[in-house]
Amino acid sequence: MKGTVHTFSFPTRIHFGPGARLRIAEDLRAQGRKRPLVVTDRGLAALPVFAEVLTSLSSLEAMPFSGVAGNPVASQVSAGVQAFRAHDADSIVGIGGGAALDVAKAVALMARHPGELFEYEDGLADARPVDQPVPYWVAVPTTAGTGSEVGRSAVISDDRTKVKKIIFAPQLLARAVFADPEVTVGLPRPVTAATGMDALTHCIEAYLAKAYHPICDGIALEGLRLGARALPRCVETPGDVEARGSMMMSSMMGAIAFQKGLGVVHSCAHALSAVADLHHGLANGLMIEPALRFNLQAVPDRFRILAQTVGVDGDGEAFLRWLAELKQRIGIPRGPAEAGVRPAEVGRLTELAFADTCHLNNPRPCTPEDFRRLWDEAFAAARTA
Numbered sequence: 001m002k003g004t005v006h007t008f009s010f011p012t013r014i015h016f017g018p019g020a021r022l023r024i025a026e027d028l029r030a031q032g033r034k035r036p037l038v039v040t041d042r043g044l045a046a047l048p049v050f051a052e053v054l055t056s057l058s059s060l061e062a063m064p065f066s067g068v069a070g071n072p073v074a075s076q077v078s079a080g081v082q083a084f085r086a087h088d089a090d091s092i093v094g095i096g097g098g099a100a101l102d103v104a105k106a107v108a109l110m111a112r113h114p115g116e117l118f119e120y121e122d123g124l125a126d127a128r129p130v131d132q133p134v135p136y137w138v139a140v141p142t143t144a145g146t147g148s149e150v151g152r153s154a155v156i157s158d159d160r161t162k163v164k165k166i167i168f169a170p171q172l173l174a175r176a177v178f179a180d181p182e183v184t185v186g187l188p189r190p191v192t193a194a195t196g197m198d199a200l201t202h203c204i205e206a207y208l209a210k211a212y213h214p215i216c217d218g219i220a221l222e223g224l225r226l227g228a229r230a231l232p233r234c235v236e237t238p239g240d241v242e243a244r245g246s247m248m249m250s251s252m253m254g255a256i257a258f259q260k261g262l263g264v265v266h267s268c269a270h271a272l273s274a275v276a277d278l279h280h281g282l283a284n285g286l287m288i289e290p291a292l293r294f295n296l297q298a299v300p301d302r303f304r305i306l307a308q309t310v311g312v313d314g315d316g317e318a319f320l321r322w323l324a325e326l327k328q329r330i331g332i333p334r335g336p337a338e339a340g341v342r343p344a345e346v347g348r349l350t351e352l353a354f355a356d357t358c359h360l361n362n363p364r365p366c367t368p369e370d371f372r373r374l375w376d377e378a379f380a381a382a383r384t385a
Contacts, residue, residue: 010256012150013176016249018241020180021049021140024093025057027176031136033091035061037084039104040096041068044142049183053095053140063087071273071280072099072106073159074117080107084135092137094174097195098146098280101139102154105172108137109154117156122168123357130169139174142183144234144247145195145281147202147255149177162274163352179252181244189235191279193330196231196247198281200224201265201288202254208295208302209261209361216260221309223253228310228326235330261361264353265291268374271352276341285332286339289320290377296320298364335381346375 005017015023028036036057044050045066054062065083068076080103084092089111094104110117112132119128139149148154153168184192203224207217227250233243268291269283278286296303296316303316312322324334333339350371353359359366366374 016179018182020178022056035089036091036093037089038064038093041100044096068100068103072103073157075159077106081110084111095140097143098148101148105154108134122166134171138176140178143195144251145198147251150252151255164270181248184244194279194281197285199251199254200227201284202258205263206257206260210363211261213260216257219253220257223250225309226250262358263362264359266358267353267356270356271349286336290374335378337379343379
């Protein structure tokens with residue numbers, strides 16, 4: 001990349017490259033925006049990179065909101081909406097990982113729409129329409145995992161039940177993305193590994209999803225190729241900006257591709273996050289092998305192509321062995337038991353995974369009994385390894 005910032009649209013306008021984070025104020029001024037609410041999480045708010053971004057916005061009347069923590073919940077969105085209105089904001093800058101960016105989207109939605117957030121949940125027969133103007137908002141990803149910066153949905157949990165709900169609307173797409181690999185250099189090794197597994201899972205599951213979408217298939221495979229090579233480098237050589245850039249691009253490509261759909265890995269991961277409050281990328285990493293093995297018989301040719309994409313000769317089993325080796329190399333536990341999840345939770349995990357809609361796009365139908373077997377296999381992984 002050599003310091004060059006590239007600008008392109010697909011469909012979001014993306015500024016990609018070292019230093020891109022310093023172009024936000026210029027973009028807001030060009031749009032006539034003067035009073036952004038800067039949405040981030042509590043941890044990032046204390047770091048130098050956030051202070052740097054705020055300083056870059058000093059020509060504007062920017063107000064920080066750092067009320068995001070853990071897996072985002074509806075009360076965080078409500079607090080963000082209150083902050084937006086109290087500041088009389090005219091725009092939003094979302095900076096952070098998937099949690100902060102999802103809250104930024106939801107705040108943008110609810111800033112000028114009536115009712116409660118979950119009345120806009122995707123799939124509700126009587127969902128409220130997104131028919132009011134959505135404030136101009138831009139995204140600054142600080143991790144390479146969810147790709148939320150190029151997505152048109154927000155995943156927000158119910159405060160009481162912890163069940164994740166999806167708010168989807170094309171109007172929620174960021175108007176511009178400032179994807180700067182330099183901001184990910186200081187990520188801790190476990191966060192780099194977990195977010196990277198999230199990106200790879202998006203690419204893999206999008207490619208395997210049963211819907212017809214050759215455009216997404218191509219994006220998913222190139223995203224996997226980039227991420228498979230970059231992720232170990234990011235973990236083992238944290239200052240490798242080129243690898244960080246490839247991983248950030250892989251993350252965005254995975255998020256673009258999964259408009260085609262996801263699968264059983266994500267249904268399991270959403271259940272794990274709800275029950276054990278695990279990081280979503282880590283939850284994907286814990287379940288990816290047993291969940292994908294369930295699909296081997298359904299789409300063997302696609303698994304062979306996945307193996308080829310990551311540079312492995314062989315079939316789906318060879319690809320799964322590559323995944324297991326990658327997980328060990330970057331420090332992802334072998335299964336949920338190693339991450340502290342209790343086997344006694346299998347019943348609840350099965351119920352939540354089957355209720356999750358992601359598996360409806362899986363290449364092989366998955367019943368509650370299938371999910372229970374998947375959980376049993378995953379919890380047994382550490383004992384048999």
